[in-house]
Amino acid sequence: MKTPWNRTSRGPLVAVAVAAAVAVGGGAALAVGPLGTADRSADLAGQIDSAKPRNVILLIGDGTDDSIITAARNYEKGAAGRFEALDALPFTGDMTTFGLKNGPGPTYPINYVSDSAPTASGWSTGHKTVDSRLSQGPSTADSVPGTDYKTVLETYREQGKRTGNVSTAAITDATPAAAASHINLRACQGPENMANCAATKKSSGGKGSVAEQLVDNKIDVILGGGRNRFMQNTDAGPTVLDYAxxxxxxxxxxxxxxxxxxxxxxxGPVLGLFSGGTVADPKATTGENMTPLYDPLVATAQPGAGGPDQRCVPANRGTQPRLADMTRKAIELLDNPKGFFLQVESAMVDKQEHAADACGAIGDLAELDRATKVALDYQAAHPDTLIIVTGDHGHSTQIVPADEPFSARTATLKTADGDPMKLAYNTNYPGGGLSTTHTGTQIRVAAKGPQAANVTGLIDQTDLFQTLLGRAPSTLPGGPTTTVTTPGPTTTVTGPTKTVTAPAATPKPGAGLALGSSSISRRALRSGVAVSVVARDAQTVRVELRRGSKRLASKTLGASGGSARLKAKTGRGTLKVVVTATGKGGTATASRSLRVR
Structure with missing residues (x-):
């Protein structure tokens, strides 16, 4: 059956029922670890924000599905452990990743297992497309260009926001390329790789190779591998690096x-290229991706690689920055009053899964967690920032019983629990080539910040397009309104009975607040602690920072709350952040403790 996918949104997403609970007790980020006995509805409700975000940070784990997340968590933290950032995002859902196949159109067959080009194009443009195609629609054949679709990054750049693109792969690889280039085949990364993209060559009047398009799109911060692609000569003569x-x-x-x-x-803008090429051969593709965190442990046939005492060995990464370093620097450079869009890819999860390299994939998943922590730290101080963390497609890693033989290639590692974990790779290609390939499973998506609730339930990658751009804000429900029908002299007349509906009693205000963190250093407090406040049925809303009965800082907000930054100079100890909402129905307060260290 052929199916058309020619739209930018799948329509309404799953409603978040807990929105009605905004009235009381909004809280800080949900705690990780065992749920315990406490209900967390109020905490979750306190994180719902329907406003459009000012900043958007999208973090991608290439090839990252629930299986590799679980394997990495077992190894790094233990089965009952939790990643500090990846597992702390309050809103989570599942995302479908299917694509299309070329054909005569206007409808196209479904491709159930896609590569990174169409999956990254899905969230970048809101459209489905075919394997190997970057932000361009399907067509009759691979060599025939499709329709160019404007991307999220390009839209934000036109709006005057700063933009950034970070990856541990070659920055011209599929996922980072889809953010700001349009080409019929992902392999056309540099001007000397354009044999199958002739119509897109600049000498043919096209937009040029991926490398050329990235710099032509005037991305403010570009960081990653793939220096070799920028050392290629353009049609006009100089290298892409010279041109940039x-x-x-x-x-x-x-x-x-x-x-x-x-x-x-x-x-001026920054182009960081940290791998790819050599002095003797600057265009060599060997080593164009950045070095993973760990040395390889490649799965083998039975009895398999590794063993019950095998741990991953840190790799020598030379002068390369880590993903968290690049993410931190990109945010630092992009931060400005108009806002920014930043895409960050932890790419070697996928690359090393293709190679059945257990340690390589686990290491880059751990690096994704550290990069997400950098983003969450920024978001704590800038609550108008939306953070979304997801993958582009599923992959091959499976956690299997450690004490049983398997026909697949396997690798065994000693986890943080001290126990053996066996990983199997069942999508091997016979006769060589890539060791393993992608799968068509749905994958995890998680978010925090304004409009983060839109990732809940089951969505498709194309749904992220509208969320990344910011949807039209909805009105959050307030507290319940009771309608009363009153009998008596005022509601009955002579003849047929007439019922009159009386107005509800004046509702009492509600208030809630969330802190970016439950603790803060004395130095950081001088710059301010970020506070998000929600209120209903209020006329005035005031938030204060107190030590005992002494007020250290305060700010008046709008009737529905908002964001505030409270600054103070004080010693170590415990402070209290208090919000007071006053309306016709009375006064409501909510508070959170803040530890100063």
Whole structure:
């Protein structure tokens, strides 16, 4: 059956029933670990924010599904442990990843197992497309270009927001490329790789290779691997790197120290390329992706690689920055009053799963958690920031019984629990080639911040497009309104009975608040603690920072609450953040403790 997918949204998403609970007790981020006996409805309700985000940070684990998340968690934290960031996001859902196949159109067959190009294009453009195609619609054949679709990054750039693109793969690889390039085949990464994308060559009047399009899109911060693609000569003569520096004013950095030395965008956009090519052969594709956190442990046929005492060995990464370093620097450079859009990819989860490399994939999943922590730390101080963390497609890693033989290639590791965990790779290609391939399973998506509730339930990748751009804000429900019918002289007349509906009693206000963190350093408090406040049926809303009965800072907010930053100079100890909502129906308060360290 052929199915059309020619739209930018799948329509209404799953409603968040707990929105009605905003009235009382909104709280800080949901605790990780065992649920315990306490109900968390009020905490979750306190995190619902229907406003459009000012900043958007999208973090992608390439090839990241629930299986590799679980394997990495077992290894790094233990079966009962939790990732500090990935497992702390309050809103989670599942996401479908299918694509299309080329054909005569206008409808196209379903492709149930997609590669990274169409999956990344799905959230970038809101449209389904075919394998190997970047932000361009399907067509009659791979060599025939489709219709270009505008991306989230391009839309935000046109709105005047700053933009960033970060990856541990070659920055011209499919996932980062889909954010800001349009081409019929993902392999056309540099101007000397355009044999199958002839119509897109600049000398043919097209937009050029992926590398050329990325810099032509004037992305403010580009960080990743793939230096070799930028060392290729353009149709006009100079290399892409020369073109980026001379035509667009990019500042090129090649080491972590050089990246750390960049402190603003006043001197021009930044192009960081940390791997790819050699002095002898600057265009060599060997090593174009950045080095994973751990040395490889590649699965083998029985009895399999590793063993019950095998642990992963940290790799020598030379002068390359880590994903968290690149994420932190990108946020630092992009931060501005108009806002920004940043896409961050932990790419080696996928690359190492293709190679059946258990340690490589686990390491980059752990790196994704650290990068997410950087984003959450920023969001705590800037609550108008939306963070979404997801993958692009499923992959091959499976956790299987450790004490049984398998025909698949396996690797065994000693987890943080001290017990053996066996991983199997069942999608092997016979006769060589890639060790394993993708799967068509649905994958996890999680979020925090304004409009984060839109990822709940089951969504499709194309749904992320509208959420990333910001949906039209909805009105959160207030407290219950009771309608009363009153009998008596005022509701009856001579003749047929007439019933009159009387208005409900004036409702009492409700209030809730959430802190970016339950603890803060004295130095950070001087810059302010971020507070998010929700209120209903109020005329005035005031939030205060107190030590005992002494008020250290205060701010008046709108009738429905809002965001505030309370600054103070004080010593260590416990403070109280208190919100007071006053209306015709009375006064309501809510409070949270803040530890100063």
């Amino acid at each position: 520096e001379n035509q667009h004013g990019y500042r090129y950095v090649a080491t972590n120290d050089a990246l750390a030395a960049v402190t603003s965008l006043e001197g």
